[in-house]
Amino acid sequence: MRIVASLKIAGRALRRNKMRSLLTMLGIIIGVGAVIGSVSLTSGATKQVEDQVSSLGESVITVFSGNFTSGAMRGGWGSAPTLTVADTLAIAGLKNVVAVSPEVRDRAQVLANGLNWNTQVMGESPDYPQIRNWGVASGAMFSDQDVRSIAKTAVIGKTVADQLFPNENPIGQTIRIRNLPFLIVGVLAPKGFNLFGQDQDDTVVVPYSSHMHRITTRTFVNSILVQAANDKVIDSVQNDITDLLRARHRSKEQDFTVRNQLELMQAVTATSRAMSFLLAGVAAVSLVVGGIGIMNIMLVSVTERTREIGIRMAVGARAADILVQFLIEAVTLSAIGGSIGIIGGVSFSEIVAYFKDMPTVTPVLWIAIAFVSSAVIGIISGFYPAWKASKLDPIDALRYE
Amino acid sequence: MQTHPVIKLADIHKVYHTGEVDVHAVRGISLEVFPGEFVALMGASGSGKSTLMNMIGALDRPSGGSYLLDGIDVSTLDRDALADVRNEKIGFVFQGFNLLSRTSALENVEMPMQYNRHRIQSHEQRERALAALELVGLGPRADHHPNQLSGGQQQRVAIARALVNRPSLLLADEPTGNLDSQTSIEIMGVFQKLNDQGITIVMVTHELDVARFTKRMVILRDGKIVTDEAVQNRSVAEKELQRLRQEQQAVQLAS
Numbered sequence: 239m240r241i242v243a244s245l246k247i248a249g250r251a252l253r254r255n256k257m258r259s260l261l262t263m264l265g266i267i268i269g270v271g272a273v274i275g276s277v278s279l280t281s282g283a284t285k286q287v288e289d290q291v292s293s294l295g296e297s298v299i300t301v302f303s304g305n306f307t308s309g310a311m312r313g314g315w316g317s318a319p320t321l322t323v324a325d326t327l328a329i330a331g332l333k334n335v336v337a338v339s340p341e342v343r344d345r346a347q348v349l350a351n352g353l354n355w356n357t358q359v360m361g362e363s364p365d366y367p368q369i370r371n372w373g374v375a376s377g378a379m380f381s382d383q384d385v386r387s388i389a390k391t392a393v394i395g396k397t398v399a400d401q402l403f404p405n406e407n408p409i410g411q412t413i414r415i416r417n418l419p420f421l422i423v424g425v426l427a428p429k430g431f432n433l434f435g436q437d438q439d440d441t442v443v444v445p446y447s448s449h450m451h452r453i454t455t456r457t458f459v460n461s462i463l464v465q466a467a468n469d470k471v472i473d474s475v476q477n478d479i480t481d482l483l484r485a486r487h488r489s490k491e492q493d494f495t496v497r498n499q500l501e502l503m504q505a506v507t508a509t510s511r512a513m514s515f516l517l518a519g520v521a522a523v524s525l526v527v528g529g530i531g532i533m534n535i536m537l538v539s540v541t542e543r544t545r546e547i548g549i550r551m552a553v554g555a556r557a558a559d560i561l562v563q564f565l566i567e568a569v570t571l572s573a574i575g576g577s578i579g580i581i582g583g584v585s586f587s588e589i590v591a592y593f594k595d596m597p598t599v600t601p602v603l604w605i606a607i608a609f610v611s612s613a614v615i616g617i618i619s620g621f622y623p624a625w626k627a628s629k630l631d632p633i634d635a636l637r638y639e
Numbered sequence: 640m641q642t643h644p645v646i647k648l649a650d651i652h653k654v655y656h657t658g659e660v661d662v663h664a665v666r667g668i669s670l671e672v673f674p675g676e677f678v679a680l681m682g683a684s685g686s687g688k689s690t691l692m693n694m695i696g697a698l699d700r701p702s703g704g705s706y707l708l709d710g711i712d713v714s715t716l717d718r719d720a721l722a723d724v725r726n727e728k729i730g731f732v733f734q735g736f737n738l739l740s741r742t743s744a745l746e747n748v749e750m751p752m753q754y755n756r757h758r759i760q761s762h763e764q765r766e767r768a769l770a771a772l773e774l775v776g777l778g779p780r781a782d783h784h785p786n787q788l789s790g791g792q793q794q795r796v797a798i799a800r801a802l803v804n805r806p807s808l809l810l811a812d813e814p815t816g817n818l819d820s821q822t823s824i825e826i827m828g829v830f831q832k833l834n835d836q837g838i839t840i841v842m843v844t845h846e847l848d849v850a851r852f853t854k855r856m857v858i859l860r861d862g863k864i865v866t867d868e869a870v871q872n873r874s875v876a877e878k879e880l881q882r883l884r885q886e887q888q889a890v891q892l893a894s
Contacts (some may be wrong), residue, residue, distance in 0.1 A: 243753045250741065250742070254741060322673065348763070400789055407680060517723060546739055548737075549737045549738075549739065550754070551725075552696075552731050553751040553754065553800070554723060554725045554726020554727070554751055554755070555726075555754045556718070556719045556723070556754070557718060557719065557722075576844065633698050636698075
């Protein structure tokens with residue numbers, strides 16, 4: 239018996255009871271649709287978070303200075319004067335460390351071009367774009383020479399460039415920070431918002447030496463950015479940094495905190511993995527329920543069509559022909575249900591994404607899984623009714639009223 | 640007449656084990672049917688004719704004895720082999736037509752070819768089905784569904800379906816049981832025409848009127864053959880129809 243002929247018979251049988259077929263499929267449609275829809279939305283959200291985490295840089299370890307307590311005055315991370323440029327240079331000498339940047343932060347009103355703007359002024363090393371995985375869109379990063387010579391050079395973020403130099407090329411222009419003229423040598427590529435909702439492009443980056451000697455007068459840095467060679471050595475580098483700084487600071491209490499990107503990433507992926515398991519569970523339950531519905535209807539269908547089975551057997555259908563016919567019918571039912579569910583789920587997530595302005599990722603893998611598993615459900619739930627049909631005795635089946 | 644019989648039954652027995660009592664439905668029947676014969680199997684209900692018919696039709700296996708259909712020993716075949724025999728050697732015509740509703744006459748006739756072990760191309764299936772419908776006088780109604788056809792027309796579709804795989808034997812079970820007398824004669828006319836073309840037909844019936852259209856009458860009682868004789872004064876469908884029309888006219892004139 240040809241598959242095409244079986245498909246035709248199956249199609250006709252399903253069209254005969256349109257309402258019943260639709261209701262039977264509904265279990266699969268709702269299950270698959272719900273899973274695909276929610277996976278699209280959650281994986282969109284997860285991807286957004288992951289993008290933000292990786293926008294902080296790859297294999298990056300951040301050393302914060304410790305909590306600050308002086309008499310009754312207390313401050314959080316990065317406020318205690320414990321980390322120095324010398325610490326940074328010592329860290330740079332450690333194994334598997336490829337780049338370091340001492341970070342000094344301050345907010346300031348900057349002026350240029352007759353306009354002014356309040357922004358974050360950061361003191362960094364020339365390694366900063368590499369560590370943060372942040373390209374320089376035009377111009378260039380300031381150099382080590384600029385750091386050594388405490389040069390008045392600056393690289394500005396996209397937001398600052400847009401605010402102070404609308405429709406103008408900022409490179410070669412002067413920006414005044416605390417009334418000191420800095421030469422703009424580069425504009426950073428747009429990076430967007432970070433995990434905490436801050437506009438990362440709203441920044442001016444200057445050599446840390448210039449920041450510490452010209453803009454502010456500080457001897458301590460807020461934090462130190464360290465890039466490890468790769469994610470595998472990140473833990474050992476982190477331990478080395480801790481040991482090194484403990485030895486250098488000779489303090490009883492640890493006066494600094496070391497954090498790495500991987501920890502943040504792991505926290506995010508753990509959440510999304512838990513979500514995936516939950517969705518898979520929901521999917522499995524709904525598919526089983528849908529499968530039971532299909533089996534139920536197929537059993538009814540076999541009983542209703544006992545006479546047809548008898549006729550087919552009388553004219554020479556083998557048991558296997560009957561089995562295949564009903565199996566194909568069940569699989570057609572579940573596969574159509576699965577397909578409608580997939581289409582429904584994807585459109586649902588697209589509609590939500592459109593109105594709620596949420597990112598979605600069309601989960602190709604999940605679509606494949608959903609389609610295959612609905613087909614498999616069709617085979618499993620269709621097998622018993624089909625087997626029952628194929629075992630009918632042709633004489634009894636022909637006599638069935 | 641050839642020496643090679645289409646049906647060769649030798650001492651066939653059939654016992655049903657239902658409940659505590661064994662029912663001996665067929666008790667030692669031997670029968671030979673040669674190509675081109677037109678046989679009526681007759682008998683009251685309980686005479687074993689349906690059981691015999693199921694065995695001849697390869698729907699059931701005998702409990703004892705041997706059955707050669709077109710030279711094949713059917714009594715030893717398994718389920719799948721029996722299905723293949725039914726497909727290739729036998730065409731069934733039933734009392735209740737047994738057409739698939741909601742499929743056209745053409746598709747009903749094509750259906751047995753879908754189960755043919757020798758794959759038949761779909762255009763050939765169509766041609767053969769149309770030719771079979773033509774043969775029974777239903778060519779123009781190939782696209783009609785069973786519920787759009789009269790009883791006689793439905794039975795013609797069933798006959799076309801039985802013929803489409805070019806079987807060695809046409810097996811009819813009370814083919815006129817659901818039809819009025821005029822349509823019955825028409826259907827018997829179809830059978831006579833087919834038989835004239837050399838098709839072997841075995842028909843189960845309990846009506847003597849119907850049996851008179853055949854060439855040979857086999858009467859069963861209590862699972863045994865009691866009479867096996869050639870039909871005397873054989874009815875010819877055309878003449879019978881003519882006579883029926885004259886009678887009807889006479890009735891109309893009288894009223």
